[in-house]
Amino acid sequence: MARSRSIASRVFLMLLSAALVIGVLVAGFLVVETQRAVQAEAERATAVAAAAIASSGEVVSALRSDDHESATAALEPYALRVIDEAGLDFVTIMTVEGVRITHPDQGQIGGRYLGTIPPSPVALTETFTGTLGPSVRTIVPVTASDGALVGWVSAGVTTESISETLLRRLPLSLAITSVLVGIGALGAWTARRVTRRIAGDLPPGTVRDAVSSYESIRTLGEALRAQTHEHGNRMHTAVALLELGRTQEAIDILTETSRESQSLVDQVTARRHGDPTVGALLLGKASQAKERGIDWRVRIEPDTPRSALTPVDSVSVLGNLIDNAMDAAAGSPDSRVEVALHPSDSGGVVLEVSDSGPGIPRELSERIFEHGFSTKPADAQGRGVGLALVRSIVEEAGGTVEVSSSPTTFRVTLPSTRRRRS
Structure with a gap:
């Protein structure tokens, strides 16, 4: 090949x-x-x-x-x-x-x-x-x-x-055109050198995979950090209660922690073709949502098939959508983020992430997927990369990404068969 x-x-x-x-x-x-x-x-x-x-x-x-x-x-x-x-x-x-x-x-x-x-x-x-x-x-x-x-x-x-x-004056026009093309060619050659210095001789798919891997590690790291932080707080509280002799209250805190996590674990493990990486991400994001005061809801149907994405790409897509939803919902009245996974009519996978944020203006519904465009502050981390990467990953897998309002919902539809990259 x-x-x-x-x-x-x-x-x-x-x-x-x-x-x-x-x-x-x-x-x-x-x-x-x-x-x-x-x-x-x-x-x-x-x-x-x-x-x-x-x-x-x-x-x-x-x-x-x-x-x-x-x-x-x-x-x-x-x-x-x-x-x-x-x-x-x-x-x-x-x-x-x-x-x-x-x-x-x-x-x-x-x-x-x-x-x-x-x-x-x-x-x-x-x-x-x-x-x-x-x-x-x-x-x-x-x-x-x-x-x-x-x-x-x-x-x-x-x-x-x-x-x-007119013919006598044409050489001047051609000379101007040649200079412009020469400047453009020099710019293209310079851009090639700069790009090669950054990405080497890697094809676009490999570069995209590298960005996806970075995004996956980043979002998993944030989720696990939040989960560790929450569990650490609860454990410290439980230990303090035990030292004070308030055993029942300590047991209640630990039981509540276990119950919340178990509910999500049960949904993830009930899915016959589930991805443990996605499960870990959802568990971590649940802690992150609680840390930010966001009402976190997850609904996973047991018969949801495996998608065409690799675990790394799955985490990158889901993680970026959830991060955007949390950023939009944070600070809004009754802040809420809801994640749903269920089968599509064609046997594929539908992933929906909704939030209670202010919504996306209709004129920006396509621009938000452009690389470099973002409604976040200019110094926000990963500004203008997340949604562009989501669309790139989904479309490469043969899927689609749609956004709707009331509430703001990103809907990703993926085929069920894993497609090899060539």
């Missing part, structure tokens, strides 16, 4: 892919923005050139005469000079009716202007296909000093010239 990629390699590939995607998006944006800028520059250039020509006294005088040949002789060299100096592809000076007086192709002089002539003497910019092909052009009215319309001037740049300008 092929060896799974290490978590460091996965982090590298994920960040590198993100850098490439961002690079492609940035390149696309820069190309579109450059194209828009070149188009806008062409429109401005044609508008400025056409307006300058239309205001020329030489053009006005030539167009007021009825001699088109003389007007052409006077204005054609002028128009060609403007085309060369302004970087345009054509300048067409025409009569009021649209008859060409000038044109870069002298064979077109005397023909009709191909383009839109406004019905009133106003400037108009458009993209139109004329004798030189598709072009961006601006047509401007030529008026005499008395305001009378004497002709039109059109200046234009072909789309081919615009495309050439």
